[in-house]
Amino acid sequence: xxxxxxxxxxxxxxxxxxxxxxxxxxxxxxxxxxxxxxxxxxxxxxxxxxxxxxxxxxxxxxxxxxxxxxxxxxxxxxxxxxxxxxxxxxxxxxxxxxxxxxxxxxxxxxxxxxxxxxxxxxxxxxxxxxxxxxxxxxxxxxxxxxxxxxxxxxxxxxxxxxxxxxxxxxxxxxxxxxxxxxxxxxxxxxxxxxxxxxxxxxxxxxxxxxxxxxxxxxxxxxxxxxxxxxxxxxxxxxxxxxxxxxxxxxxxxxxxxxxxxxxxxxxxxxxxxxxxxxxxxxxxxxxxxxx
Numbered sequence: 001x002x003x004x005x006x007x008x009x010x011x012x013x014x015x016x017x018x019x020x021x022x023x024x025x026x027x028x029x030x031x032x033x034x035x036x037x038x039x040x041x042x043x044x045x046x047x048x049x050x051x052x053x054x055x056x057x058x059x060x061x062x063x064x065x066x067x068x069x070x071x072x073x074x075x076x077x078x079x080x081x082x083x084x085x086x087x088x089x090x091x092x093x094x095x096x097x098x099x100x101x102x103x104x105x106x107x108x109x110x111x112x113x114x115x116x117x118x119x120x121x122x123x124x125x126x127x128x129x130x131x132x133x134x135x136x137x138x139x140x141x142x143x144x145x146x147x148x149x150x151x152x153x154x155x156x157x158x159x160x161x162x163x164x165x166x167x168x169x170x171x172x173x174x175x176x177x178x179x180x181x182x183x184x185x186x187x188x189x190x191x192x193x194x195x196x197x198x199x200x201x202x203x204x205x206x207x208x209x210x211x212x213x214x215x216x217x218x219x220x221x222x223x224x225x226x227x228x229x230x231x232x233x234x235x236x237x238x239x240x241x242x243x244x245x246x247x248x249x250x251x252x253x254x255x256x257x258x259x260x261x262x263x264x265x266x267x268x269x270x271x272x273x274x275x276x277x278x279x280x281x282x283x284x285x286x287x288x289x290x291x
Contacts, residue, residue, distance in 0.1 A: 011247040018235045018253045019045035020069065020228035024193040026093030027167045028228060029053040031194060032073040033062075033100040034174065035201050037223035039073045044228060049091050056087050056097065075223075082109035084143040089113075095123055095164065098146060099171030102135055108146045112139075125162045129169035132156045133176055153178030153217055161186050166213070167194050174203040176217040185213045189258050193229045200224040232258040239263070239280060243271040251280040 020043040030053065032039040044050050046069070054064045054071065060081040063074040080101055088094040088111040101108035113123070127137050127144075132155075135148040153176050158165055166186040171194075173180035185191070187209050195208035201224050204216040235254040242249035243266050255278070256263065263280075 008245075010245075012242060012245055012249055013247045015250040015252060016238055018230040018238070018251065019043075019047075021045070021190060021193065021231040022047060022049065022233075023163070023188075023231075024190045024228050025050055026053060026091070027096050027171075027190065027194045028197055028226065029057065029071070029073070030093075030096035030100040031171055031197055032057070032223075033060075033075055033078055033097070034104050034171065034198070034221050035075050035223045036220060037074075037076065039075065039197075039201075039223045040070060040225040041073070041197075042070045042225065042227040043230075044069050044071055045231065049093065052087050052090050053093070056083060056094065059083060059087070060101075078104075080105035080107050080109075082143070084109055084111045084141075086111075093164075095126060096168060096171065098126065098130070098144060099168035102130060102146045102148065103151070103172045103175050106135075106148045106151065109143055110146075111143045123164070125158050125160055125165035126168045128159075129156050129165060129182075130172055133169075133172055133180065135172075151176035151217075153180040153215070155181045155183070157183040158185060161211075163188050163191060166191055170194065170198065170205065170208075170213065170215065173215045174198055174205070174217065175219065175221065176215075178217055180215040180217070182213040182215075183211065185211050187211060189229055189232060189255070197224070197226045200226055229258075230254050235259055235280070236262050239266070243269075248281070253278055254280055256280060 022045055025044050026049050028041050057064050061078040065072040092113045095113045098108055098110050130137055130146060133151045135146050138145045161184055163186040169182055192209045195205045199205055201221040202218055207213040230253045236259055238251050
């Protein structure tokens with residue numbers, strides 16, 4: 001059994017660069033299915049989920065080329081190939097193939113998502129959105145079957161604020177006929193990131209980052225180049241480490257606004273940090289106040 005030995009008591013110094021956001025990456029890659037030409041995504045994190053999703057894109061006919069942190073995806077020859085098992089069981093975010101394939105092909109067969117068990121995480125709100133857009137959804141032998149003659153815009157109120165459902169409905173709705181309104185939508189930065197990619201493709205989306213998202217369906221989406229946002233969870237982890245035990249730490253490739261709630265609490269505890277447009281600098285450590 002491998003072990004990790006950590007010797008504490010030493011002040012942290014130096015510079016760390018934050019990776020691309022994992023929760024964006026797992027949605028941006030399936031979103032490429034909707035394009036009619038090459039999609040290039042820059043700054044992807046070096047994680048197994050990216051490899052798994054790239055493999056799934058290849059399974060349905062896509063051409064995927066990895067160049068460091070950049071992935072080139074050619075979706076031209078993709079088909080509505082069923083994905084009932086295999087790689088889809090390896091991660092939770094495989095459910096984004098439902099919305100993307102439904103949006104492009106009007107059909108999809110996707111195995112129930114796998115991934116780490118973190119308690120109940122149903123996909124009922126995803127299915128509610130797909131049905132509102134005009135799809136029939138059935139569970140057959142452990143896979144979700146989605147079929148639609150055509151998708152039509154609808155007004156969809158999410159009973160539970162869900163990042164996954166918000167993104168999945170966006171993916172299915174961008175090529176549907178008419179207007180789709182998602183109410184009680186999630187507002188996380190990753191949703192804005194996916195909406196930015198789709199807008200660069202030619203989608204018409206307003207309100208991403210608010211609790212009401214409006215989408216006007218378009219007939220065609222084209223490829224584009226997109227740079228992923230930095231991972232706010234990773235950035236927050238290093239920020240806490242630097243505040244607690246840092247001497248001088250530079251955290252590069254961050255969007256400080258994404259960390260504002262965390263930074264505000266650290267300031268209340270006595271930490272001082274300086275923010276640039278894409279960096280956070282933690283100066284000499286101070287004793288935290290008791291809360």
